[in-house]
Amino acid sequence: xxxxAASSTLVRAARRSRNLTQARLAExxxxxxxSVSHHERGRDAAxxxxxxxxxxxxxRLYAAPTRRDDAASSAxxxxxxxxxxxxxxxxxxxxQLNDNLTAEHGLVRGILxxxxxxxxxxxxxxxxxxxxxxxxxxxxxxxxxxxxxxxDRTLTVPVVFRVDPADPAPExxxxxxxxxxxxxxxxxxxxxxx
Amino acid sequence: xxxxxxxxxxxxxxxxxxxxxxxxxxxxxxxxxxxERVAYKRGWDAKWLNFEVTKADALPTLGRAVEWETIHDxxxxxIEVASKEAMLAMKLRANRPGRDTRDIRLLLALCDVHTLExxxxxxxxxxxxxxxxxRAEKIVNAILDGEPTVAPHxxxxxxx
Numbered sequence: 001x002x003x004x005a006a007s008s009t010l011v012r013a014a015r016r017s018r019n020l021t022q023a024r025l026a027e028x029x030x031x032x033x034x035s036v037s038h039h040e041r042g043r044d045a046a047x048x049x050x051x052x053x054x055x056x057x058x059x060r061l062y063a064a065p066t067r068r069d070d071a072a073s074s075a076x077x078x079x080x081x082x083x084x085x086x087x088x089x090x091x092x093x094x095x096q097l098n099d100n101l102t103a104e105h106g107l108v109r110g111i112l113x114x115x116x117x118x119x120x121x122x123x124x125x126x127x128x129x130x131x132x133x134x135x136x137x138x139x140x141x142x143x144x145x146x147x148x149x150x151x152d153r154t155l156t157v158p159v160v161f162r163v164d165p166a167d168p169a170p171e172x173x174x175x176x177x178x179x180x181x182x183x184x185x186x187x188x189x190x191x192x193x194x
Numbered sequence: 195x196x197x198x199x200x201x202x203x204x205x206x207x208x209x210x211x212x213x214x215x216x217x218x219x220x221x222x223x224x225x226x227x228x229x230e231r232v233a234y235k236r237g238w239d240a241k242w243l244n245f246e247v248t249k250a251d252a253l254p255t256l257g258r259a260v261e262w263e264t265i266h267d268x269x270x271x272x273i274e275v276a277s278k279e280a281m282l283a284m285k286l287r288a289n290r291p292g293r294d295t296r297d298i299r300l301l302l303a304l305c306d307v308h309t310l311e312x313x314x315x316x317x318x319x320x321x322x323x324x325x326x327x328x329r330a331e332k333i334v335n336a337i338l339d340g341e342p343t344v345a346p347h348x349x350x351x352x353x354x
Contacts, residue, residue, distance in 0.1 A: 066239075067233075067237060067238065067239045067240075068239055081208075086208075088207070088208060088296050089208035091292055091293065092197075092208035092209060092210055093208075095210050095293065096210045096211060099210055099211070099212055103239070103241065161292065162292070163291075163292040163295065163296070164292065164295035164296050164299065165336070165340055166295050166299065166333055166336035166337040166340060167291040167292050167295050167333070167336075168291055168329060168332045168333060168336065170291070186292070187290065187291045187292070189290045189291065190290050190291055190292045190293050192290060193195075193244070193246055194195050194287075194288045194290070
């Protein structure tokens, strides 16, 4: 099951989760590759087309009782901000994901973390997204989706999660376990509402 | 905290969707119901107004009075923004790494504060008897020791 806001993100995430190329998906669905590519880059498509593309990846659409973006949608926003070298806005997108997760409870919170996000182009942020989802799901004993424990979402050399050069380094006790385990030294306080 | 105020009045800045709010007239649900109608129309979450701030003692109330500047007043909607000095004091109080650091950096520049002592003095004006926490001091020192920060431009008049 894949639940994200934009259908292009939805199709791309579903395709990648099954390790299919665009060419293979085109072959499976009978939709030409240029259309698959156009759609994944954001061109609007009819519901029937989206459904066909998802069928080709073995997925289907469900409605969830929330308007909040999931981790996969947040990762798209984070990637765009990082590409524009705007780490402050990338952090705001991560904080928004944190707010979304904590606002929902039980299965709905789990659904927001279900779909594997695409890489952001920065391994620290990829690990941070996994850590945040694991942290918030663990708080309610919600089973973790497999992707949050992928080895490529753990840094071999731990780093301090710095958004501004003046950010101080945390002590171990300041860092949520899920972040520390993935080598991302981020303050729990960064995610706290005051 | 204060993200919308900073983005509307003081500098270019991303924000999260929720808006911290105080209930001016507790018991009256009409503004909350109206906010929910706006949310449905715009596809937002119905709980975009966050009342948590009422419990967190965020607005300074015991010391120097917070000055409010009106930046919009039309059709019964008034938007007032706290002074940059009050925003700086609130951000120094929160001092969440990553989340508040850039705001503190830009507000220090806007308020023309260039030493730790001046930052501490301003803080105590708004929160009498309180001193900056070691983490807030660390952040201020790191900002002042680094490359100078140019005071940011205001985004200009808002257009609703």
